[in-house]
Amino acid sequence: MDFLPIFMDVRNRNCLIVGGGEVAARKVQMLLRAGAKVQVVSPELGDTMQEFNQQGEIEWIEAGFEPAHLQNPVLVYAATDRQTVNQQVSELAKEKNIPVNVVDTPELCNFITPSIIDRSPVVAAISTGGASPVLARLIRTRLESMIPAAYGHFATMAAKFRDQVKEKIEPQHRRLFWEKAFQGPIAEMIFSRREKEAEHAMGEMVENCCKAESGEALNGGEVYLIGGGPGDPDLLTFRALRLMQQADVVVYDRLISPAVLDLTRRDAERMYVGKERDNHSVPQDQINQLLVDLALEGKRVCRLKGGDPFIFGRGGEEIELLAEQHIPFQVVPGITAASGISSYAGIPLTHRDHAQSVTFATGHLKDGTSDLNWQALAQPGQTVVFYMGLKGIETITSKLMEHGLDPNTPAALVQKGTTPDQEEYIGTLMTLPQIVQESEIKPPTLIIIGSVVTLHDKLDWFHPDEQRGNDPRVF
Numbered sequence: 100m101d102f103l104p105i106f107m108d109v110r111n112r113n114c115l116i117v118g119g120g121e122v123a124a125r126k127v128q129m130l131l132r133a134g135a136k137v138q139v140v141s142p143e144l145g146d147t148m149q150e151f152n153q154q155g156e157i158e159w160i161e162a163g164f165e166p167a168h169l170q171n172p173v174l175v176y177a178a179t180d181r182q183t184v185n186q187q188v189s190e191l192a193k194e195k196n197i198p199v200n201v202v203d204t205p206e207l208c209n210f211i212t213p214s215i216i217d218r219s220p221v222v223a224a225i226s227t228g229g230a231s232p233v234l235a236r237l238i239r240t241r242l243e244s245m246i247p248a249a250y251g252h253f254a255t256m257a258a259k260f261r262d263q264v265k266e267k268i269e270p271q272h273r274r275l276f277w278e279k280a281f282q283g284p285i286a287e288m289i290f291s292r293r294e295k296e297a298e299h300a301m302g303e304m305v306e307n308c309c310k311a312e313s314g315e316a317l318n319g320g321e322v323y324l325i326g327g328g329p330g331d332p333d334l335l336t337f338r339a340l341r342l343m344q345q346a347d348v349v350v351y352d353r354l355i356s357p358a359v360l361d362l363t364r365r366d367a368e369r370m371y372v373g374k375e376r377d378n379h380s381v382p383q384d385q386i387n388q389l390l391v392d393l394a395l396e397g398k399r400v401c402r403l404k405g406g407d408p409f410i411f412g413r414g415g416e417e418i419e420l421l422a423e424q425h426i427p428f429q430v431v432p433g434i435t436a437a438s439g440i441s442s443y444a445g446i447p448l449t450h451r452d453h454a455q456s457v458t459f460a461t462g463h464l465k466d467g468t469s470d471l472n473w474q475a476l477a478q479p480g481q482t483v484v485f486y487m488g489l490k491g492i493e494t495i496t497s498k499l500m501e502h503g504l505d506p507n508t509p510a511a512l513v514q515k516g517t518t519p520d521q522e523e524y525i526g527t528l529m530t531l532p533q534i535v536q537e538s539e540i541k542p543p544t545l546i547i548i549g550s551v552v553t554l555h556d557k558l559d560w561f562h563p564d565e566q567r568g569n570d571p572r573v574f
């Protein structure tokens with residue numbers, strides 16, 4: 100390690116900045132956030148510094164740097180554009196054992212400022228020892244996406260309850276208590292900014308732990324009903340990923356791509372309850388019951404479903420039983436197939452010149468077709484997306500034509516959308532059944548009907564034409 104990582108208390112302490120430009124101003128900003136008293140030595144001030152000065156946030160010493168300015172600061176930044184001045188500040192400060200940083204000149208520094216993620220009071224700092232601030236910033240960006248913004252509120256809440264937990268919960272259960280609080284429903288309340296509710300629940304959790312055997316009270320399971328999106332793991336939400344990585348059991352079905360499943364916790368138990376068309380390998384009511392049973396065993400259960408759980412996902416049915424049994428659960432929305440696939444196929448679902456509305460319909464037709472409003476679906480000026488429509492394609496297309504939709508209306512079939520195996524078949528309402536017959540199209544395939552499909556030629560960024568060449572699958 101080239102530098103000792105420490106966090107320093109500079110509240111109400113004098114910190115000196117030599118230089119009045121924008122670089123110096125960025126350092127001032129950081130010091131002010133940490134509550135420091137900031138003195139700036141410079142013959143003139145740049146715009147930002149002038150603002151600080153007008154608002155009384157800094158003390159401006161209108162002069163060139165002199166050794167006398169190093170009377171009492173607890174640390175010094177040199178950020179002038181004159182290297183000789185920077186060097187002099189560095190040497191004098193080192194002589195007096197005052198920590199000094201010369202911006203962008205590691206050899207003149209005896210401390211460096213890291214790249215930070217500020218979720219105060221939680222602060223994470225990243226340093227490359229001065230080797231590459233850009234790399235540090237890149238790492239910071241990656242970490243930032245993994246540390247939810249609400250982590251700060253979380254630490255504040257923990258501080259509020261620390262003494263109470265110490266007093267009331269036996270030492271051997273404390274760690275479990277905090278783990279549960281950091282990862283369970285209370286944490287979720289804080290993440291979604293329901294702080295009052297979270298505080299109340301936290302108080303209750305402490306009380307419950309005192310009343311019952313602490314260990315027992317901490318054992319409650321819960322269920323996360325998570326939308327895993329249409330296939331590309333990049334389309335998961337932060338919340339989905341976080342919960343996928345903390346669950347003890349993952350219950351998933353056929354639509355979950357291997358790449359998404361890969362992101363669940365390594366040591367989690369995985370249970371496949373896959374659904375194939377007309378061949379539900381585990382009946383729905385058994386899945387509903389399974390979720391209840393696992394949660395009652397104290398497990399954190401990730402019920403991972405393709406797309407969005409509430410769009411043709413039977414998510415509502417799965418949580419009904421949980422709600423009845425008072426098992427804590429939450430629902431995480433996912434990118435539904437229509438959204439993901441239309442983006443990846445370059446087919447905007449609405450467009451000012453083509454479609455003023457969009458309808459998602461199920462093509463899984465129960466004995467006949469009476470349950471869809473064909474009249475409405477056949478109206479022009481809209482886009483209609485059929486989920487689960489492959490098997491009923493004959494019926495779907497003929498019903499739409501029967502109700503007046505132009506047989507030449509552009510239409511697309513997209514198989515395994517958003518995955519590396521995505522295939523697009525472009526035709527018209529009339530030719531769709533023939534395409535399905537002649538190609539080996541398999542589920543999952545989405546059907547998009549409407550003149551927006553003509554935009555595909557121009558807007559397909561995922562499979563541009565040059566790559567596709569003369570692919571015979573394109574009709």
Ligand code: SAH
Pocket residue numbers: 329330354404405406407408409410411412434435436437440485486487488513514515516517518542543544545546
């Ligand atoms: N809850 C899911 C839909 C489940 S119904 C969602 O919101 O997306 C299953 C149907 O969704 C499939 O028959 C298919 O029509 C569509 N689908 C889901 N993922 C798909 C994909 N990657 N490519 C094409 N169609 C998909």
